Amino acid sequence: MDWNFVIFSAVKIAAVFAVTMTFVAYAVLVERKVSAFIQDRVGPNRTAPPLALKIPFLGKFLQRWGIFQPLADGLKFLLKEDFTPSYVRTAYFWLAPAIACIPAFLTLAVIPFGSQFGGQKMVIADLNVGILYTFGIVSLGVYGIVLAGWASNSKYPFLGGIRSSAQMISYEIAMGMSVIPVFMLVGDLNLSEVIKYQADHGWLVLKQPLAFVIFIVAAFAETNRLPFDLPESETELVGGYHTEYSSMKFALFFLGEYAAMISASAMMVTLFFGGWTLPFAGLDQPAHSILMGIAQILVFIGKLGFFMVLFIWVRWMLPRFRYDQLMDLGWRRFIPLALANIVVTAVVLLILNSK
Numbered sequence: 001m002d003w004n005f006v007i008f009s010a011v012k013i014a015a016v017f018a019v020t021m022t023f024v025a026y027a028v029l030v031e032r033k034v035s036a037f038i039q040d041r042v043g044p045n046r047t048a049p050p051l052a053l054k055i056p057f058l059g060k061f062l063q064r065w066g067i068f069q070p071l072a073d074g075l076k077f078l079l080k081e082d083f084t085p086s087y088v089r090t091a092y093f094w095l096a097p098a099i100a101c102i103p104a105f106l107t108l109a110v111i112p113f114g115s116q117f118g119g120q121k122m123v124i125a126d127l128n129v130g131i132l133y134t135f136g137i138v139s140l141g142v143y144g145i146v147l148a149g150w151a152s153n154s155k156y157p158f159l160g161g162i163r164s165s166a167q168m169i170s171y172e173i174a175m176g177m178s179v180i181p182v183f184m185l186v187g188d189l190n191l192s193e194v195i196k197y198q199a200d201h202g203w204l205v206l207k208q209p210l211a212f213v214i215f216i217v218a219a220f221a222e223t224n225r226l227p228f229d230l231p232e233s234e235t236e237l238v239g240g241y242h243t244e245y246s247s248m249k250f251a252l253f254f255l256g257e258y259a260a261m262i263s264a265s266a267m268m269v270t271l272f273f274g275g276w277t278l279p280f281a282g283l284d285q286p287a288h289s290i291l292m293g294i295a296q297i298l299v300f301i302g303k304l305g306f307f308m309v310l311f312i313w314v315r316w317m318l319p320r321f322r323y324d325q326l327m328d329l330g331w332r333r334f335i336p337l338a339l340a341n342i343v344v345t346a347v348v349l350l351i352l353n354s355k
Contacts, residue, residue, distance in 0.1 A: 008120045016108055016124060019301075023308070024258040025070035031312045033066065038316045044069040074251075082247040085152075092151035097249045100144025101256030106137045107263040112192045114276050114297040115286040122276070122297065123192060130191040131183065134267060135176055138222065141260060142168040145224075145231060145241045148253070152244040160240025163323070164231035167221055170330035175218035177338035178211045181345035182271055195275035199284040205272040210341050212272045214334050219264035221330070223257060226315040230323055265307035269300060276300040 029044065036043030044066030052068065053059045062068065084090060110130040114122030127133050142164055149161020182204055183189055186197045198204055205212045221228040232240030242253045269275060276296040277284040287293035321329070 005120075009124065012120075012122070012124050013109075016113070017105070020105065020108060020259060020262055023262055023304075024255055025074065027258050027261070027308055027312070028073065028254075029066055029070050030309065031315070032069070034309070034312050035316045047072045077248050077251040080247040082249065085244055087153050088244060089151040089153060092147050093244075094249070096144045096148035096151055097245070097252035097256075098144070099147060100141060101252050101259060103137045103141040103144075104256055104259035104263045107134050108266060110134060110191060111263075111266045111270055112195055112275055113266075113300045114293055116293065121192065122293070126190065126192055129189045131179060131189050134263075135172070138260075138263065139168065139172055141256065144256065145253075148245070149241040152241070154244055156237045156239070157241045157243045160231040160237050160243075163237075164224065164241065167224070167228065167230060167326065167330075170327060171218040171221035171334070174214055174330060174334035174338050175222065177335065177342060178214035178218065179271060180338075180342050181208050181211050184342075184345050184349060191270050191275075194271060195277060198274040199277045202279070203272060203274045208272070208341070208345075210337065212268070214338050214341075215271070216268060217329075218334065219268065220311070220314065221326070223260045223264055223311070225257075225261065225311055227318045227321045228326060229320060230326060233320060235320075261308060261311050262304065265304045265311070266300075268307055269303040273303055 033043045035041075045064050047066065048059065048063035048068045049071075052062065084093060109124040110127050110133050112121065112123040112126070116122060145164040146161040149157040149159070149164070152158070182194065185204065185207065186194050188194070188197075194204075220226075224231050231237075232242065237243070242250055245253065274284070276299050278299055282292065283296055283299060287296055
């Protein structure tokens with residue numbers, strides 16, 4: 001057994017999980033601050049442990065920016081009463097939150113977040129069919145939402161679960177079709193090879209802008225974010241599939257939603273924006289030093305952060321779609337456009353290869 005490989009893989013898993021959980025916690029804070037800015041409010045600026053306030057200047061500064069708010073929110077969810085209504089299907093009711101949040105974490109296992117470090121690739125599992133794995137795992141997340149809606153044994157959660165399943169089916173097809181031209185250009189399903197191709201030939205968003213537009217809109221629909229949050233629309237369904245949930249089970253649904261946003265952002269960075277590469281300062285080549293490896297990881301995190309802010313900004317700037325508009329956009333607009341993009345890409349490649 002290669003113990004170096006085992007130890008390094010364990011370190012990568014722990015690091016990715018820790019960074020993801022930190023991103024999830026502070027994405028909520030960023031969302032609250034961004035919404036406050038858009039609505040001309042202050043946002044969280046009170047919570048802080050007593051010891052932190054004793055730090056000269058820095059304590060008050062961190063309090064004003066709400067840095068300690070995610071810690072308070074996490075503690076609140078842990079300490080709240082975990083109430084299970086008597087009329088729910090108990091086993092499935094408890095199982096649903098876990099099923100809703102696990103797929104997003106599994107998807108991150110095949111995302112290359114750097115080139116190499118100590119002779120090891122900066123990806124947990126460098127699969128040759130990485131993109132097929134991601135689409136297979138991501139589609140499992142909806143089962144948790146549907147199960148939550150059914151197990152709650154209540155009309156509003158059930159309607160939310162049904163909406164989510166229809167929404168996932170509609171946009172999963174368009175999302176899958178949108179990446180086919182990418183792999184027609186690259187000639188490989190390995191995500192590391194996709195990044196290598198972009199390092200040599202430029203970012204694929206410049207060659208496949210339509211594919212990127214379809215992918216990002218489908219990502220909003222897949223993660224149930226506004227303007228596609230029909231499964232939990234408060235004005236119609238109270239809270240949708242998580243109406244009957246409380247305490248930590250309720251928190252797991254939000255953990256899954258934000259983890260799914262991170263996974264979708266990481267996929268967009270990898271497929272269309274060169275992953276950990278930048279076309280200058282040698283950042284488009286494998287790292288030959290620790291500093292270069294760290295710089296490439298930070299580049300990836302910076303790009304991922306940009307898309308997370310985009311997810312948040314869109315939520316507070318656009319109104320919710322009607323359900324018929326949601327379905328019309330998926331089936332009558334995006335699927336034909338994705339098919340046309342595949343055909344055009346195939347024709348262009350055939351012409352170029354025949355010369």
